[in-house]
Amino acid sequence: xxxxxxxxxxxxxxxxxxxxxxxxxxxxxxxxxxxxxxxxxxxxxxxxxxxxxxxxxxxxxxxxxxxxxxxxxxxxxxxxxxxxxxxxxxxxxxxxxxxxxxxxxxxxxxxxxxxxxxxxxxxxxxxxxxxxxxxxxxxxxxxxxxxxxxxxxxxxxxxxxxxxxxxxxxxxxxxxxxxxxxxxxxxxxxxxxxxxxxxxxxxxxxxxxxxxxxxxxxxxxxxxxxxxxxxxxxxxxxxxxxxxxxx
Amino acid sequence: xxxxxxxxxxxxxxxxxxxxxxxxxxxxxxxxxxxxxxxxxxxxxxxxxxxxxxxxxxxxxxxxxxxxxxxxxxxxxxxxxxxxxxxxxxxxxxxxxxxxxxxxxxxxxxxxxxxxxxxxxxxxxxxxxxxxxxxxxxxxxxxxxxxxxxxxxxxxxxxxxxxxxxxxxxxxxxxxxxxxxxxxxxxxxxxxxxxxxxxxxxx
Numbered sequence: 530x531x532x533x534x535x536x537x538x539x540x541x542x543x544x545x546x547x548x549x550x551x552x553x554x555x556x557x558x559x560x561x562x563x564x565x566x567x568x569x570x571x572x573x574x575x576x577x578x579x580x581x582x583x584x585x586x587x588x589x590x591x592x593x594x595x596x597x598x599x600x601x602x603x604x605x606x607x608x609x610x611x612x613x614x615x616x617x618x619x620x621x622x623x624x625x626x627x628x629x630x631x632x633x634x635x636x637x638x639x640x641x642x643x644x645x646x647x648x649x650x651x652x653x654x655x656x657x658x659x660x661x662x663x664x665x666x667x668x669x670x671x672x673x674x675x676x677x678x679x680x681x682x683x684x685x686x687x688x689x690x691x692x693x694x695x696x697x698x699x700x701x702x703x704x705x706x707x708x709x710x711x712x713x714x715x716x717x718x719x720x721x722x723x724x725x726x727x728x729x730x731x732x733x734x735x736x737x738x739x740x741x742x743x744x745x746x747x748x749x750x751x752x753x754x755x756x757x758x759x760x761x762x763x764x765x766x767x768x769x770x771x772x773x774x775x776x
Numbered sequence: 777x778x779x780x781x782x783x784x785x786x787x788x789x790x791x792x793x794x795x796x797x798x799x800x801x802x803x804x805x806x807x808x809x810x811x812x813x814x815x816x817x818x819x820x821x822x823x824x825x826x827x828x829x830x831x832x833x834x835x836x837x838x839x840x841x842x843x844x845x846x847x848x849x850x851x852x853x854x855x856x857x858x859x860x861x862x863x864x865x866x867x868x869x870x871x872x873x874x875x876x877x878x879x880x881x882x883x884x885x886x887x888x889x890x891x892x893x894x895x896x897x898x899x900x901x902x903x904x905x906x907x908x909x910x911x912x913x914x915x916x917x918x919x920x921x922x923x924x925x926x927x928x929x930x931x932x933x934x935x936x937x938x939x940x941x942x943x944x945x946x947x948x949x950x951x952x953x954x955x956x957x958x959x960x961x962x963x964x965x966x967x968x969x970x971x972x973x974x975x976x977x978x979x
Contacts (some may be wrong), residue, residue: 537947549882557974558874558970559880559979561970561973561974562880562883562970562973563872563876563877563879563880564876564920564923564943564973564977565927565938565973566838566880566882566883566942567834567838567875567876567879567920567923568920568923568924568927569837569838569943570832570837570841571833571837572833572836572840573945574832574833574836574853575846575847575850575944578794578832578836578850578853578854579825579828579829579832581854582828582832582854582857582858583821583825583828585854585858585861585862586821586824586825586858587821589858589862590819590821590863608976672920722937723888736919762957
């Protein structure tokens with residue numbers, strides 16, 4: 530009833546705050562007194578009071594809040610949320626931006642690494658291609674230097690990497706063969722198995738020929754290499770005699 | 777508020793629910809009030825106008841009974857409703873009926889205005905529990921009539937003490953000083969009057 534002095538009211542309030550029974554009794558007493566308030570004789574509103582109130586309402590348009598009335602909101606909830614939401618959105622955007630920035634930096638580093646590797650590989654490939662072009666160019670001038678008189682005998686040079694099945698063969702001073710014939714290179718496996726055909730070739734006008742990376746099985750160490758003359762198209766097994774051989 | 781022969785509201789309509797269209801439908805269901813408050817919460821000015829139409833007379837009449845000044849009573853009424861417009865969550869349905877809650881808030885704010893002091897409590901702090909059943913207009917009318925009869929039949933000194941405390945906003949000490957009675961006597965009279973009020977409401 531606000532019938533207490535401020536000092537009395539403060540003391541009572543302190544007790545009520547910590548006493549559930551008294552809080553309940555006070556609420557019931559307030560409920561009883563609400564009926565006493567309602568029992569007053571009803572009076573008409575002053576003229577224009579409704580219009581004045583509605584004008585104040587219209588002057589304070591409220592932003593639409595959540596559509597439901599909260600049953601038990603904290604007293605400051607509606608004041609806090611509209612303030613926090615924009616900041617929360619900004620924080621979220623900053624977090625996403627930071628994540629994307631880190632991600633972009635990582636991708637850029639990966640791209641730079643890949644670019645460096647590609648450049649290295651491209652340089653190696655260009656050098657290898659240059660070596661091959663030099664070895665296999667029809668216009669290449671080839672000479673075998675010796676201490677004595679020039680040797681006109683056919684020769685062949687083989688480079689073979691068994692684990693990769695990679696082979697490069699270059700021959701010089703080969704005799705020309707009929708159109709129905711062809712030279713064929715053979716790998717003689719170290720394990721004694723049957724010779725493996727390693728490509729056919731015909732010499733150019735200078736007696737030079739080459740076999741570059743023919744299809745071969747991997748992991749076959751070679752005991753020796755040989756060249757035979759076969760019919761056009763090659764053979765499954767070498768035909769004697771062997772015109773060139775080496776270990 | 778003394779009887780006013782100039783009151784344009786007929787005596788039959790001066791209780792809060794004898795004519796819902798004329799004086800506000802006090803016994804409107806809680807669900808209707810909750811719906812209107814929810815719409816107010818979403819910024820619906822029409823819903824706020826509907827709540828004003830429903831309860832402004834209650835609030836104004838209580839404030840006028842305390843303040844006895846039309847302009848001041850309207851100020852109190854306007855402030856209470858604009859507070860609801862700004863913060864509809866101030867009322868929670870668990871705190872009783874919206875009409876009863878408004879009546880108590882109106883009385884407290886009017887007392888504060890009478891004493892020209894800052895609000896003694898926030899409207900959110902007004903908690904009441906109603907043990908009475910006022911689900912219908914008729915039941916509500918019966919209850920109001922019970923209270924009026926009780927107040928009329930109370931011993932004059934009890935009635936005076938309660939009215940001085942509840943409607944004039946005097947403290948127990950101020951009542952004792954004003955009436956020349958002992959403070960303990962004033963407290964006893966008020967306590968007895970409240971006991972009688974509770975009995976009347978429970979029977």
